[in-house]
Amino acid sequence: MSQKTKDISRRGFLQRSGAAGLVVTASGLVLPQATLADTPNKGGHFVLGLKGGESTDTLDPAINLGSASSYALYAFGDYLIEIDPDGGLVPALAESWEAAEGGKVWHFTIRQGVEFHNGKTLTAEDVVKTLQRHSNEDSQSGALGIMRGIETITADGNTVSMTLGTANADLPYLMTDYHLVIQPDGGMDNPAAGIGTGPYKLTSEEPGVRYTFEKFANHWNDQVGHFDSHEIIVINDDTARAAALQSGQVHAIDKVPPRVADLIGRAPDVAVGVTPGRGHYIFVMHTDTPPFDNKDLRLALKYAINRQELVDTILNGYGAIGNDIPINDAYPLFDDSLPQRDFSLEKAAEHYQKSGHDGSPIVLQVSDAAFPGAIDAAQLFQQTANAAGIPLEVKREPADGYWSEVWNNQPFCASFWGGRPVQDQMWSTGYLSTADWNDTRFKNAEFDALLLEARAELDPARRKDLYAQMARIVWEEGGLINPMFNNFIDGYSEKLGGWTRHYSQMMNGFAAKLTWLA
Amino acid sequence: MLKLLIQRLSLGLMLLVASTVLIFVGTSILPGDVAQAILGQSATPEALENLRQEMGLNDPALTRYFSWVGGILHGDLGTALTNGADISASIARRLGNTLFLAFWAAIISVPLAITLGILSVRFRNRWPDKLISAVTLATISLPEFIIGYFVMFLIAVKLRWVPSVSLINDGMSLAEKLNAIALPVIVLVFVVLAHMMRMTRAAILNVMESAYIETAELKGLTGAQVIVGHALPNAIAPIVNVVMLNLAYLVVGVVVVEVVFVYPGMGQYLVDHVSKRDVPVVQAAGLIFASVYILLNTAADLIAIVSNPRLRHPK
Numbered sequence: 001m002s003q004k005t006k007d008i009s010r011r012g013f014l015q016r017s018g019a020a021g022l023v024v025t026a027s028g029l030v031l032p033q034a035t036l037a038d039t040p041n042k043g044g045h046f047v048l049g050l051k052g053g054e055s056t057d058t059l060d061p062a063i064n065l066g067s068a069s070s071y072a073l074y075a076f077g078d079y080l081i082e083i084d085p086d087g088g089l090v091p092a093l094a095e096s097w098e099a100a101e102g103g104k105v106w107h108f109t110i111r112q113g114v115e116f117h118n119g120k121t122l123t124a125e126d127v128v129k130t131l132q133r134h135s136n137e138d139s140q141s142g143a144l145g146i147m148r149g150i151e152t153i154t155a156d157g158n159t160v161s162m163t164l165g166t167a168n169a170d171l172p173y174l175m176t177d178y179h180l181v182i183q184p185d186g187g188m189d190n191p192a193a194g195i196g197t198g199p200y201k202l203t204s205e206e207p208g209v210r211y212t213f214e215k216f217a218n219h220w221n222d223q224v225g226h227f228d229s230h231e232i233i234v235i236n237d238d239t240a241r242a243a244a245l246q247s248g249q250v251h252a253i254d255k256v257p258p259r260v261a262d263l264i265g266r267a268p269d270v271a272v273g274v275t276p277g278r279g280h281y282i283f284v285m286h287t288d289t290p291p292f293d294n295k296d297l298r299l300a301l302k303y304a305i306n307r308q309e310l311v312d313t314i315l316n317g318y319g320a321i322g323n324d325i326p327i328n329d330a331y332p333l334f335d336d337s338l339p340q341r342d343f344s345l346e347k348a349a350e351h352y353q354k355s356g357h358d359g360s361p362i363v364l365q366v367s368d369a370a371f372p373g374a375i376d377a378a379q380l381f382q383q384t385a386n387a388a389g390i391p392l393e394v395k396r397e398p399a400d401g402y403w404s405e406v407w408n409n410q411p412f413c414a415s416f417w418g419g420r421p422v423q424d425q426m427w428s429t430g431y432l433s434t435a436d437w438n439d440t441r442f443k444n445a446e447f448d449a450l451l452l453e454a455r456a457e458l459d460p461a462r463r464k465d466l467y468a469q470m471a472r473i474v475w476e477e478g479g480l481i482n483p484m485f486n487n488f489i490d491g492y493s494e495k496l497g498g499w500t501r502h503y504s505q506m507m508n509g510f511a512a513k514l515t516w517l518a
Numbered sequence: 519m520l521k522l523l524i525q526r527l528s529l530g531l532m533l534l535v536a537s538t539v540l541i542f543v544g545t546s547i548l549p550g551d552v553a554q555a556i557l558g559q560s561a562t563p564e565a566l567e568n569l570r571q572e573m574g575l576n577d578p579a580l581t582r583y584f585s586w587v588g589g590i591l592h593g594d595l596g597t598a599l600t601n602g603a604d605i606s607a608s609i610a611r612r613l614g615n616t617l618f619l620a621f622w623a624a625i626i627s628v629p630l631a632i633t634l635g636i637l638s639v640r641f642r643n644r645w646p647d648k649l650i651s652a653v654t655l656a657t658i659s660l661p662e663f664i665i666g667y668f669v670m671f672l673i674a675v676k677l678r679w680v681p682s683v684s685l686i687n688d689g690m691s692l693a694e695k696l697n698a699i700a701l702p703v704i705v706l707v708f709v710v711l712a713h714m715m716r717m718t719r720a721a722i723l724n725v726m727e728s729a730y731i732e733t734a735e736l737k738g739l740t741g742a743q744v745i746v747g748h749a750l751p752n753a754i755a756p757i758v759n760v761v762m763l764n765l766a767y768l769v770v771g772v773v774v775v776e777v778v779f780v781y782p783g784m785g786q787y788l789v790d791h792v793s794k795r796d797v798p799v800v801q802a803a804g805l806i807f808a809s810v811y812i813l814l815n816t817a818a819d820l821i822a823i824v825s826n827p828r829l830r831h832p833k
Contacts (some may be wrong), residue, residue, distance in 0.1 A: 050682070054790035055608070058601045067631045140565045192601075207601060208790055209782040211686060233685060239667055243682040244780075247674045250683075436563065 009511055041497060044517040046227040048506075049241050049250035053234030055208035056477045057394055060191040061181040062141035068234045070178050072211045074509040075230055076117065077181030077196035080108060080127065081172050081512075083421065086330055087503045089172055091161040093122065093182050093197065094160075103167035103458050108175075115218045116184045117201045125154035129186025131162070134179060143179035146425060167456035169463065173422045178509065199225025199513055208234055213512075226498075226516035234238045245270055247493050252492035252499075252515075254506050257372075258316035261489045269495065275505050276490040278330045278419025278426075280322055281314070281371040283364065283381070285479035289411040291362065292479060296355035301362075301392075302341060304348035304385040306484040312378065314373040315486055322482030325471045326430060330503060331423050332486075333460060335468035348388035365406050369399035370414035377483070378414060408439045415439055423467050424455050431474060440479030447473045519830055522823055530816040537808040538590075541581050545797050545804070586801065595802040598791065605802050608787070613806065616776075616783035619699055620768035623706035628761055631711050635718025635757075636750070639726070640741050646682065647719075654712035666705050666778040673701060684779040702779045706772065710764040717760040721753035728752075755822035762818035770807040 052067025061073055080094040091097075094108040114122035133139060135147035152163045162171065181196050197220070200213035213230040233250060235241040241253045242260060246267050256272060257263055259343035265272035285292035285301070292298060308323035320328065323340050366378040378394045385392035397406050397413075406413050420426040429435055433443040433449060447470055454466035474480065488505030497518035502508035507515070590595055595605040633655070638647040657665065674682035680700040688699070725731065726749055734744045773785030784803060791799035821831045 053613075054794070055787050056598065056601050056790055056794045056796060134605055137564065138568050140568055142565075144565060204687075206687075206782065207603075210687075210788070233683060233780065235683060237777050237780070240670070240778055243667075243670050243675050247678055247682045249681050487532065 034274070040226045040516040041518065042226050042516070043228050044226075044227045045231065046512055046515070046517070047231045047233060047250040049233050049244045049253040051234075051236055051238070051241060051253075051255040053208045053236065057207040059194045059202075059205060060194050061179045061183070061187070062139065062143070062191060064179065068232065069207065069211075071232055071506070071509060071512070072194065072202065072205075072213075073178060073181050073196075074198070075200040075213050075232070075512050076194050076198045076202045076402065077183075078114075078198050079180055080175040080182065083173075083176050083503060083508055084500045085500055085508075087330070089176070093127070094175070097172055099171075099458065100247045101167075103169045103171070103456055104164050106164070106171050107164045108162075110158050111220060112158060112161060114197050114198050114220045117195045117216060118184060120184050122182065122184075122197055124158055124160050126184055126186060127182055128153050128155045129161045129188055130180065130182050130476075131160075131186075133186045133191070139425075141179055143177050145429065146174045146177060166452065168424070169455065169458050170422045170424045174425070175375065176421055193385050200227075200230045211236060224349070224510075224513040225342050227512065228457055230512045242491065245493065248493070250493075251496055252490060252506065252511055254488075256304075256489040256491045258318040258487075258489060261316065261318060261491075264491050269493060269494055271494050273490040273492060273499065273501060274318060275490070275501055275503070276320060276328075276330055276426060277486055277488045277504070278297070279488075280326060280328075280417055280419070280482050280485045281310075281377065281479040282322070282326075282415050282417065282483070283378075283440045284413060284415045285481070286411040287477070287479040288441040288443065291355070291357055292411055294355045294357070295477060296351045297362075298477075298479060299356055300348045300351035300355060300390055301385065301386070302481050303351060304388045304390055304392075305381050305481060306343045306384050308343070309380060310377050311481045314377045315484060318487040318489055320485045320487075322466035322484050323475065324478065324480055324482050326417060326419075326426050326480065326482065327423055327467070327471060328485050330419070331426070331494050332334070333423060333464040333467055335464055335471065337468060338471055341475070343384070345388040348385070348390065352390050359391060361391050362412065362413070363393050363395050364412050365395045365397050365410050366414040367397040367402045367406070368397045370407070371416040371486075374414040381483075408437065424451070427451050427467075427470060428455075431478070442474065442478050442480075444473060444477060444485065519823065522829060523820060525820050526816060526823065530812050531811050533808060537812070538587060538805060539583075541801050541804040541808065542579075542586065545801050546579055586798075590805070596798040598799050599794075603711050605799055609784070609802060609806065612782060613786045615781065616769055616772065616785070618686070618695070618702055619702060619706070619772070619781060619783060620765065622696070622699065623703050623710070623768050624765055626703065627707040627710050627764075628714065629726075630707070630776065631714035631761075632718050632757065634711070634715045635722065636742075638715070638719050639722045639745055639749075640788045642723070654715050657708035658712035662705060662709055662774045663778050665708055666701070669701050669704055670778070673704075682779070684781045686782070699779075699781070702772075702775050702781055705775055705779075706768060709775075712768060714757075714760055714764055717755050721756040722749045725749045725753045751825070754825045758821045758825075759818045762814040766811050766814045769810045778781060 030101050048071060050068035050071055053069055058064060061077065064070055064073060078093050080092060080122050082090045082092045084090045093111050093114060095111045096107060097108045099106055110122065110124045110127055116122060131147070131150070131153050134141040134143045135150050135153070141147070148166050149166065149168060151165050154161050164171065181283040183191065184195055194205060198427055199216055199219045202211065202215040203214050204212045211232040215225060215228050218353065219225055231354045235244055235253070238257050242251045242256065242264055245253045246263070261272050264270060285298055287293060287294070302324055311317065311319045311321055323338060325338070327334055331335060364378050364381070366374045368374050375396060382392045382394050407415055417430065420429065428451065429437050431438060431440070431442050431447065433448050450466050450470045454470070457466060490506055492499055495517055496515045498515040500507065565625045566743065586596070594607065595609065598605055598608070634650050638650045648762050670682045680697055682701065684698050684702050686695045686698050722745060731744060731749060734748045739747070772783065773789060775781070776783045776785040784806070788800065788803040791803070
């Protein structure tokens with residue numbers, strides 16, 4: 001029977017590859033014919049199976065916590081600006097934008113003739129109210145952190161203007177944050193109604209179970225939203241999610257566990273999409289607490305971790321090694337001139353000797369709540385550190401309460417950062433002296449000054465240089481041990497056309513908008 | 519007998535009141551802060567403070583207990599702290615789904631278990647008895663999720679007979695719903711079958727030692743007639759007890775099966791809210807689970823009383 005299945009799938013593969021525009025030339029090379037593959041089919045029903053939904057989820061974009069329910073926001077909502085596959089900016093509800101006064105004031109021209117699902121027409125006033133709801137002081141919005149720098153938001157005709165306390169060259173990037181769905185009247189009266197201007201109109205909502213949508217006929221952009229209807233099913237169990245994809249009940253799933261990614265990719269009709277991410281699995285030291293206030297001890301630990309081994313075992317190879325900074329080449333304006341820190345027991349031992357540590361145990365507190373495999377990662381780290389003569393000990397902490405009791409409280413622990421759209425945001429939330437989430441207690445006046453200078457710098461080349469200088473400071477002085485960046489792994493049906501790699505998982509959340517049934 | 523029944527009913531009622539106190543005290547001493555649990559790692563201090571004030575969690579415990587019990591008596595379970603949804607409405611939907619699944623699992627498993635129990639008594643210590651015992655004991659020994667994954671792999675992924683995701687909604691016909699829940703029903707039947715079947719077998723065997731069974735055999739009845747006509751009616755009390763326990767399990771103990779098959783029932787709902795420290799929902803769900811247990815156990819006792827001639831016709 002298995003032989004038969006294989007035959008069918010091979011024939012099926014040839015048919016599909018023909019349909020997808022793959023041409024086998026006489027020399028045996030496989031060439032893509034972009035023109036055929038790029039013509040979207042209209043119609044059909046698209047089902048996503050997603051992890052991380054609960055019956056407590058809400059569609060209020062301000063307090064939506066991401067994961068499964070945020071894909072509903074991507075379906076029913078639109079943003080001022082979107083991010084393209086390469087991380088560039090694409091106009092959406094804002095047709096264009098420009099900076100004034102050296103990045104202190106920003107003007108956005110709002111697209112005209114856009115209709116909300118409740119029949120109202122989008123106005124600049126809706127945009128102003130939406131952004132105000134996310135930025136006023138008693139807001140519960142998850143976007144409050146990035147919106148805080150905005151002092152006034154005003155509308156004038158089609159134009160929305162924002163005035164910032166200090167200049168910020170990255171403001172357009174911040175407008176792509178998933179919370180900032182433009183809602184009628186800013187969502188002031190009924191924020192969780194699920195009404196937006198997006199390509200799909202919400203037809204039913206069962207938090208933690210499923211969301212259903214139908215195509216919104218009056219959407220302003222007929223280049224997106226090819227399906228007649230769309231459904232999001234919450235499947236929290238990893239095995240059940242994979243089974244749903246393999247049995248053809250869903251077209252795509254997110255968060256495929258690295259250890260089964262190869263197995264799923266081997267199944268017929270199913271492909272695995274890997275996106276190098278900005279998320280990083282890390283160990284953080286408080287640079288103001290002994291013994292971690294000693295730069296040599298920090299360097300000793302940084303040299304004593306075998307990054308490649310962690311990527312291979314903890315991530316099953318689905319990741320990239322880190323370099324003790326929170327930034328990688330997935331970010332715009334990344335400078336790759338910083339040398340990769342190697343794994344060197346000699347250098348580790350040398351710095352450890354230089355630090356003059358008294359030999360008392362150095363305790364690393366971990367839990368799998370920090371990231372999947374954190375305990376294993378810490379134990380591998382312990383082995384290599386002990387080989388270099390560093391008395392590293394691993395202490396296991398309960399998962400419940402890890403983020404409130406251990407992380408950002410204890411001097412040396414495991415952590416996870418999901419990354420941010422732009423460098424400025426990543427550095428400001430985690431490494432500025434005054435940041436709430438400065439989980440390495442990194443306080444460096446030179447770094448702070450560079451960060452503020454870069455934020456106001458409108459010349460990209462100069463900013464790139466400033467960011468490179470900042471990265472080098474953190475690389476040298478910081479309390480961050482960053483062994484690895486994890487990849488996002490999606491699984492999708494090969495019946496889908498238009499699936500491309502974006503800078504974030506699930507085509508940056510826009511799979512339902514951009515794919516079609518081939 | 520009426521007095522016995524009334525006694526048993528009032529005992530059930532008292533248990534229910536006691537369970538409200540236990541649930542309330544238990545949830546009150548839980549550590550953790552709801553506001554922090556809701557906002558998670560992405561909580562900013564401002565957002566945290568705003569949320570805490572809005573929720574007003576600072577009233578004294580006794581006041582909160584009586585307003586909670588008062589609300590329940592009016593059929594009002596309150597609103598969920600996390601998403602502001604009306605708890606009664608959300609639970610009604612989830613409980614309906616759980617009962618739907620439990621109903622079909624029970625419809626299949628209870629008659630099947632009793633039939634198999636009778637069969638194994640009829641063929642005691644012969645191969646049908648041994649086969650039935652071996653299979654049912656094997657299925658009860660495997661964890662539910664293993665059986666779940668196994669049937670999912672075989673029936674949904676390989677054979678593609680039924681879906682692996684058991685989502686049901688109001689728009690589906692009964693046939694569609696039954697098709698969707700086929701796999702969880704199979705798993706649940708496997709899980710509860712052995713317990714009930716073994717108890718049926720043991721209870722009937724116990725009665726089979728009695729003198730009147732010998733009389734029945736001597737007057738020439740066949741083995742099956744003796745078991746069904748004479749032994750079973752007198753073994754009903756322990757069987758009903760264990761059946762009710764398993765029915766209760768089908769309602770309150772199916773979290774794992776619900777998660778594996780993505781079934782929108784009570785178990786998943788409770789777990790979601792426990793992890794968010796959503797106390798009103800946890801209390802309401804706890805109360806419902808306690809009521810189901812008390813109700814089914816009381817029912818078992820009542821049936822035992824009614825089915826016992828000595829209690830039905832006291833001298």
